[in-house]
Amino acid sequence: MHDYGLSVLEQYDVTVKNSFRGRGALLCQTDKGLLLIREFKGSARKLERQQKLLEEIQNAREIPVDVICPNLEGELISADAEGVAYVVRRWYEGKECDTRSQDDILRSVRALGTLHKAMHLPLLPEYAAQPLSDEYARHNRELKKIRKFIRQKRRKNDFESTFLTSVEWFLAQGEEALDQLLHSSYESLRAQSMTEGNICHGEYNQHNVLMLKGKEAATNFERWNYDLQTADLYRFMRKILEKHNWEERLAARMLEEYQKVRPLSKDEWENLRIRFCYPEKYWKLGNYYYTHNKAWISGKNTEKLRRLIEQKDAWKNFGKKCFGN
Numbered sequence: 001m002h003d004y005g006l007s008v009l010e011q012y013d014v015t016v017k018n019s020f021r022g023r024g025a026l027l028c029q030t031d032k033g034l035l036l037i038r039e040f041k042g043s044a045r046k047l048e049r050q051q052k053l054l055e056e057i058q059n060a061r062e063i064p065v066d067v068i069c070p071n072l073e074g075e076l077i078s079a080d081a082e083g084v085a086y087v088v089r090r091w092y093e094g095k096e097c098d099t100r101s102q103d104d105i106l107r108s109v110r111a112l113g114t115l116h117k118a119m120h121l122p123l124l125p126e127y128a129a130q131p132l133s134d135e136y137a138r139h140n141r142e143l144k145k146i147r148k149f150i151r152q153k154r155r156k157n158d159f160e161s162t163f164l165t166s167v168e169w170f171l172a173q174g175e176e177a178l179d180q181l182l183h184s185s186y187e188s189l190r191a192q193s194m195t196e197g198n199i200c201h202g203e204y205n206q207h208n209v210l211m212l213k214g215k216e217a218a219t220n221f222e223r224w225n226y227d228l229q230t231a232d233l234y235r236f237m238r239k240i241l242e243k244h245n246w247e248e249r250l251a252a253r254m255l256e257e258y259q260k261v262r263p264l265s266k267d268e269w270e271n272l273r274i275r276f277c278y279p280e281k282y283w284k285l286g287n288y289y290y291t292h293n294k295a296w297i298s299g300k301n302t303e304k305l306r307r308l309i310e311q312k313d314a315w316k317n318f319g320k321k322c323f324g325n
Helices: 006-011 044-060 102-118 132-151 158-182 186-196 230-243 248-261 266-277 280-291 299-310 312-323
Strands: 016-022 025-030 033-039 077-079 085-090 209-211 216-218
Touching (some): 006 016, 006 025, 044 102, 102 209, 102 216, 102 230, 102 248, 132 158, 132 186, 132 280, 158 280, 158 299, 158 312, 186 266, 230 248, 230 266, 230 280, 248 312, 266 312, 299 312
Antiparallel strands (some): 016 025, 025 033
């Protein structure tokens, strides 16, 4: 019977009291507190850098993070008897950020500002995020490729027909956002960010923020990278605002709370505005369709596409109202 990594704790100076499964990992109550065990398939070199980042954040004593626990040999990765690699991390008892709770949302965005102030390490170019201009150009090319593919199909399902009726409008928004980015201060801002060694969490969302008593814990830093920290703020805000129909007052509160901790420069403000002008969710739905089984399209994804089209005016107006011209 598979123990989901429990046996690797024999390599640690801990006594297990209880264990239970959760979200693809094993949680263990021990005499050293709550630990999480998860199978590891990543880069050992990047994990070492991640640990250094987590230690920097931990030393700042502002935001609890899931720092990695070395085994008795001082190694971050531990293998079980079958050779399967695992990582053991400090964990916390708390609920995830509730996207329906404004208090949880604002606490999470404040925590992100605090994290960003502590997330700096000398640059390793191999962990730098792809330039946003390259990403937007690639996404636009992919939207055109998907459009061409669907146009050539004789019989089209609901998703394909809905995509074709909307792609021209969303593609125009994507090309406009790329043009704005290319004529903005993005390149100099990115160069400055690399020089300063600014780091993004890479996947800061409601699932990776735990609400503790009087504070918040941030977890799952596996996708960390060197980038403009507005990338993290944009991703978190976008996921929240999609669920709140692009409510401008909520966006204003989020921006206000973040800036109480880490004020945005004029150039960062402009960059954040441009990010909200790109139809990322539309590209994601199209890309998922194109790279997966086209013979069977989930009704859920078709509904997501229709809802996105219904929200397009609210989304388009949001950028103008929230950020101005």
